[in-house]
Amino acid sequence: EKTHLPVVVDPSHATGNYRYVAPMSFAAIAAGADGLMIEVHPHPEHAFSDGPQSLTPSSFASMMEKLKLFAGISERRLSI
DSSP: OOOSSOOEEOHHHHHOSHHHHHHHHHHHHHTTOSEEOOOBOSOGGGOSSOGGGOBOHHHHHHHHHHHHHHHHHTTOOOOO
């Protein structure tokens, strides 16, 4: 069933592991998600919480560039 409300997916908490955040993000965009909430930390190993599921700023930027290209295929747009 479709909703008139935006759908936001949290790949970080849904997977609990930084290795799966990108694949889950791509899946969410492919499924029609309107937004993503992604944990980012400059030093995930020292984060007080959510370190194992956090991306570094550089890995986040790299993932976003790929997601923008992917989203464009389905005529969607991503912004930070």
